Amino acid sequence: MTFIKTWAFATLAVAALAGTSAAQAAETKGGVTDDIGVLAIPKGAPIQFGGYWVMSGADSALGIDAKRGVEIAFKDHGGMLLGHPLKLNVEDDLCNAEGGQTAATKLAANPNTAIVLGSACSSAATPAAPILWKAGISDIGTADTAPSLTAPDRKPEYDGFMRTCYSDIDQGAADSKYLYDVLKARKVVTIHDGSPYAQQLALVMADNFKKMGGTVLSVEAVAPTDVDMHPVLTRIATEKPDVIYAPIFVAAGAQLLRQSKEIPGLEKVPLIGSSGQMAPDMIEAARASIVGYRITYPDLSPEAMGKGYPKFVEDYKKAYGEAPISGYHANAYDAAELAMKGIEKVAKTDASGTTYIGRKALRDALRATTFEGVSGPIKCDAYGECAQFKPAVYEFTNGDPKTYKIGDNPKKIWP
């Protein structure tokens, strides 16, 4: 009997806990009522934005570029919003799940975090977005493109997540078209590194490739820290593919690229990478072997971007003394822009100068906001997908990292 009682009690306790975490109690502050909570910002206090990107390691260009995009957006607003200064608290998510979890926990622990921007890596956003939403904080992704994050069947704990970058469903479809129609490949091997981004992109590409009539010989995997790719490449050589598709990150990607040229049977087989490798570090890590290497990427030429993009690039160069170092600065700018527009819509300031922001109202307002961003039109669907995708293929032309400039090295070769 006690046994049953204990169990019943435990079940109830778990149910109660689950209930509180899924929907926090409604709250009223300064005349603003919200289902999951209200943030009050006293007069003169900053509106705090959280940010989490990869700020160190081989993939740091991705994160630093995004952070700069947000900083420029703040600057364009004069650093102020509704009479409060804007503040960006950045955490390094290391582009992995553990880092994302730590970063989100830190940002969620700050009761004054109004909204969070990031990540640049799906691996980090996958554990982070639920932690943030549990604290009632909306999260706008800037370069985390894994399809699952905005899939119609995503779990309710992702309800607070949206992104101003495309989904890899579109990237994967475009990539399969490039491999099949342009490279005339019929047999492909894919390689992923176990990250949600690479795994899902490789899967979507393979599915589309099969639908077009191609054959996927095998789905290989390496670890992001692997250095010896010779054995796996030797295995791939026995399958005689027309092309190898490896949408992975810089360190392992550069090893694959360099070592694939040393394997008998693979000397002439093109290796195609993707957006995780658009960084000067990729050239630094691969050096001479990078010449002729192609990666698929969103189209960053001015005609494919929003109207404000050329001015944005000028501002970027002026502020940081170099051309954009990765490809998702415009998405990050638009994420910040979207966040500010959403806050402006729902925030109420009382006579004492205190601003109140309803957390659920903010999420709803963000989803309903549409505008012409510097990366293109921003308009969210019901699952938080707010951007459109325009595909392109870039080819590296020089093995000197100093020559890195998106558009020249690597230069756009398709469409």
Next chain:
Amino acid sequence: MRRPNPEDAPAGRTWIPRLSSLARFTFVDVILWALRIGVVFVVVGGTIGTLLKGRYDAAQWFDFLVFGLTIGSVYALIALGYTMVYGVLRLINFAHGDIMMTGAFAGYYVASEFAEDGLLDRSPVLAMVVILTAAVAVSTTIAVLTERIAYRPFRHVRGFAPLICAIGVSFFLEQTFRGALGASIRAYPDPKWQHAMIKVFGFGVPRVEALVVVAAIVSMIVLYLVVQRTRMGTAMRAVSEDTDAAAMMGIDVNKVVVFTFALGGIMAGIAGVCYAFVFKQVYFFMGFTPGIKAFGAAVLGGIGSVPGAMLGGFFLGLVESIGPALFLDGIGITAPYQLRDLIAFTLLIMVLIFRPYGILGERMAKKRA
């Protein structure tokens, strides 16, 4: 009278359970035996399956062998540092992988300088000797400094403090290099002569890989001779048998410890350059994974045993390279190389179940007991 020692049980105690002990066959034994049979099944069944399929030709098997020997010799060189320090101090020097990283970085700056002015192509032998010297000098200096500053104050502390200190040193070295030199990946130069193929048993092997294997084997032989044939080596062995007795016999233990760290540092420097010329990339965190694997190799060979570390390193490298293709392809597992570390470490555990002191560790362990 001497108490009976369970270690003195008849040989073969772990191999086949005697009938009289069947009654005491516990749940854990059943699991362990199931595990052993499972692994044997995968290894034998997979091997037969793979060979029947005939997916790989002789040249490809030979390539797997060479790749395994190459990475294995790097593991072996690093493992030597772990094993010698453990033998002398009973300390697991977790920073050892990072000491290899410092050597690789030092070599990188010299190598890129040489690549720029063409020396690396004009006179490869001279260039490689200078690169190696620079790497060894830096890694040895750092290894010795680490001992002096971080480990010596803890030498007589019992418990986990020295181990935690070693982990701290590892973080310190990583973050110092990251702070000073940046977090980005750098690539070692790639001179043409390293790619030239040489013929071994009728198969082509890139010169750089042959060079790494030969360099590793030569340095290990030299190290073995130093440990076995010199006065200092004898002192090292004496300290590792019994520190107090060695001190009473007039051996300067401090000197021996410094010498041990210096030897480990030299091997790490050579390993760093070998690693970086094959895998090209150097960055602040590069020492971590090979360090952990080399530690596994040292344990596998029998920690404290110099030939054991070499054997363990080569074993781990070969299993990583050949294992997935040989064992897993045959039983139809897709993407076998994803499971590379799993296979390597499962076999490591298996060896340790059969031989708890490692491949060559038992003799020494018994003597000390």
